[in-house]
Amino acid sequence: AFIVVNYAPEAKGHGVPEIMDAYARRGGKIRFRVPLLKSLASAICIGSGGSCGREGPIAQIGGGVGSLIATKLKSDARTTKTLVVCGVSSGIAATFNAPLGGTLFGIEVIAGGIVGFSIIPVIISSVISTAVVDTILGSQPSFQAPFFVMSNYLELGLYFMLGLLLGLVSVLWTRGFYKIEDFFESQKISKYIIPTIGGLIVGVIAIIILVIEDSTAYMGAFKPGEPYFPAVMGVGYAFIDAALLGTVSLVALAIFGIAKALATSVTLGSGGSGGVFAPTLFIGASLGGAFGLLFYTFFPSVVIEPMAYALVGMAALFAGSGRAPITCIVIIMEMTSDYSLILPLMIAVSASFLVSSLIEKESLYTLKLERRGIHVRRGYYISALREVRVDHVMTRSPTVLSPDMTTAEVLKIVDKTQHTKFPVVDDMGLVVGCLITEDLFRESEGEERQYQVKDLMSGDFLHISPDSTMDSVLRAMLERDEGHAVVVNPTIPNVMVGFITKADVLRAYQIAIVRLQEAGEPVEAIDPLETIDIM
Incomplete structure (x- = not known):
C-alpha cells in the first residue's frame, strides 16, 4: 500500500487499463518508475497470498520497458506506441510460453486491432522473448492438461450453451469486480488500512476454502515439499491443473469459482497489485468443469470428456470479460498444447462474446477507464x-x-x-x-x-x-x-x-x-x- 499510494498510483489494480490509457491518450508514454514499482508491489501481493495473476504486472512492466526504450531513443509517438505493444506482447508470450497468444494480446487488447506498421516488430519481440525463456527455463505448457478428443459433435450444442452461460457470468464478473472496488474506495478510512482489511477478508475466505478442500479430498496438484496455498490464494494454476485432470468434485468446482471471483475482487479492489487474467481462467475452468460434470452425470453417452469443458470455459469467460476472442482461443491452445478442441473453443467463445457484448458495452479492462471518463475505442482517445x-x-x-x-x-x-x-x-x-x-x-x-x-x-x-x-x-x-x-x-x-x-x-x-x-x-x-x- 505504501508503494502504490506514495510513488505509483498506476501500479494499483490489474495494470492493463493503465497501459491502454497511455497508448490511447499519452502517445505510449509510461513513467519510468511504474514498471519497477509495479513488479515490486505485485510480487509482494502475489507472494503474500493475494488472489491475483501475474499477466497484468508483466504486461505493465513490458509496456513500461518499451516506453523507456522509446524515450531513450527520442522516438516519435507512433514508434513509442509500437514499442509499448512490443513490450506487452513479449511479456505475455514469455510468461505463458505463448508467442502467438502474446502477439495477439498486445494487438487485440492494447492496440485495439491489427495495425500494419506495428505487427512485424510485435511478432519478432514475442518470438525472441519466448526463445529466451525456453532456453533458460525449458519449454513446457503452462497447464498440465490431458489430451481431449471430441468424438460426438452433438456436444457442440452443449459448448454453445456453456458459452452463453459464461457470457452472462462474464458480465457479472466485470460489474461485480468494480462494485467491490467502489465499496472500498467509498470507505472514509486511511488508504494504508484498506489493503490490510482486504487481506483479512481474503484470509477468511481462504480458511473457509481450506475446510472445503479437506472435505472434498482436494489438496491441489502440489509436489511434496512445495509450499501450499489454499486454492483461492495466489495465481491458482495448481487448481486449474487439478480441474483439467478431473480431480475436483462438481460442488467444489462451483464453490471455488465463486470464492475466487470474490477473493480477487477484494484483493485488487482494496488496493492490491496484480492481474485478472489468471483469476478469469480459474473461474472459467471452475464453472466450465462444473458444467461438464453436471451434464456428464445426466448424459454420459453425449459428454465423453467432462473436463474438456473446463478448458473451453477458460477461453469463454475471458472472451466475454476481456473482449479478445481471437486472443483467448489461441492463447488457451498454446498454454495447454492442446489443439484438438478448436471447434468447441470457437463456438463457446463466439457465444460468450456475443452475449456479453449485448449486455455490457465495456470489457473488464475498458470499464475501468470508462468510469474515469476516458472513452477508448480502437485505441483512440474519444473523450x-x-x-x-x-x-x-x-x-x-x-x-x-x-x-x-x-x-x-x-x-x-x-x-x-x-x-x-x-x-x-x-x-x-x-x-x-x-x-x-x-x-x-x-x-x-x-x-x-x-x-x-x-x-x-x-x-x-x-x-x-x-x-x-x-x-x-x-x-x-x-x-x-x-x-x-x-x-x-x-x-x-x-x-x-x-x-x-x-x-x-x-x-x-x-x-x-x-x-x-x-x-x-x-x-x-x-x-x-x-x-x-x-x-
Whole structure:
C-alpha cells in the first residue's frame, strides 16, 4: 500500500487499463518508475497470498520497458506506441510460453486491432522473448492438461450453451469486480488500512476454502515439499491443473469459482497489485468443469470428456470479460498444447462474446477507464471530443433535398456537390428523413422507373442538439452504425439547424487534439485517414 499510494498510483489494480490509457491518450508514454514499482508491489501481493495473476504486472512492466526504450531513443509517438505493444506482447508470450497468444494480446487488447506498421516488430519481440525463456527455463505448457478428443459433435450444442452461460457470468464478473472496488474506495478510512482489511477478508475466505478442500479430498496438484496455498490464494494454476485432470468434485468446482471471483475482487479492489487474467481462467475452468460434470452425470453417452469443458470455459469467460476472442482461443491452445478442441473453443467463445457484448458495452479492462471518463475505442482517445460542441463543427447550410424530388434531379445534385448524404426537408421546413446515395444507386440501378426521394429516404435518422458534445455524437453514431446526424433546434422539433458527417467528426477530433496540445497534454495529433475505421 505504501508503494502504490506514495510513488505509483498506476501500479494499483490489474495494470492493463493503465497501459491502454497511455497508448490511447499519452502517445505510449509510461513513467519510468511504474514498471519497477509495479513488479515490486505485485510480487509482494502475489507472494503474500493475494488472489491475483501475474499477466497484468508483466504486461505493465513490458509496456513500461518499451516506453523507456522509446524515450531513450527520442522516438516519435507512433514508434513509442509500437514499442509499448512490443513490450506487452513479449511479456505475455514469455510468461505463458505463448508467442502467438502474446502477439495477439498486445494487438487485440492494447492496440485495439491489427495495425500494419506495428505487427512485424510485435511478432519478432514475442518470438525472441519466448526463445529466451525456453532456453533458460525449458519449454513446457503452462497447464498440465490431458489430451481431449471430441468424438460426438452433438456436444457442440452443449459448448454453445456453456458459452452463453459464461457470457452472462462474464458480465457479472466485470460489474461485480468494480462494485467491490467502489465499496472500498467509498470507505472514509486511511488508504494504508484498506489493503490490510482486504487481506483479512481474503484470509477468511481462504480458511473457509481450506475446510472445503479437506472435505472434498482436494489438496491441489502440489509436489511434496512445495509450499501450499489454499486454492483461492495466489495465481491458482495448481487448481486449474487439478480441474483439467478431473480431480475436483462438481460442488467444489462451483464453490471455488465463486470464492475466487470474490477473493480477487477484494484483493485488487482494496488496493492490491496484480492481474485478472489468471483469476478469469480459474473461474472459467471452475464453472466450465462444473458444467461438464453436471451434464456428464445426466448424459454420459453425449459428454465423453467432462473436463474438456473446463478448458473451453477458460477461453469463454475471458472472451466475454476481456473482449479478445481471437486472443483467448489461441492463447488457451498454446498454454495447454492442446489443439484438438478448436471447434468447441470457437463456438463457446463466439457465444460468450456475443452475449456479453449485448449486455455490457465495456470489457473488464475498458470499464475501468470508462468510469474515469476516458472513452477508448480502437485505441483512440474519444473523450478528447468532449471539448468540442456540435455547433462548432456542423455544416450550417447543408444541401437539402425535397421529398418529391425524382432520382434524376437528385443525381444532378450529387454530381454537382459530390456529397453522399443529404437531409430531406419538406415544404414546411421540417426535416423528415435522410437519403444516402448508396440507397439511391442500389434501388434505381437498371430500372427505368423514376423514384422519388420519399420512396428511398430513411425516416429513422439520428438527430442531435447543437449544444451536444462531439464525443456523445460519435458514440451515438457507433451504436447506430451511421456516419451522419441531423442537428435540430432544441426548442422547435424537427427544425434543422445543421448537419454532421464523418468528416466533421474527424475535424472535431483534430480540433480537440490541438486544444489538448496547447494546454500541455502529451497527446499526438493524428492523420484523419488513420481514424476513418471508427465509423
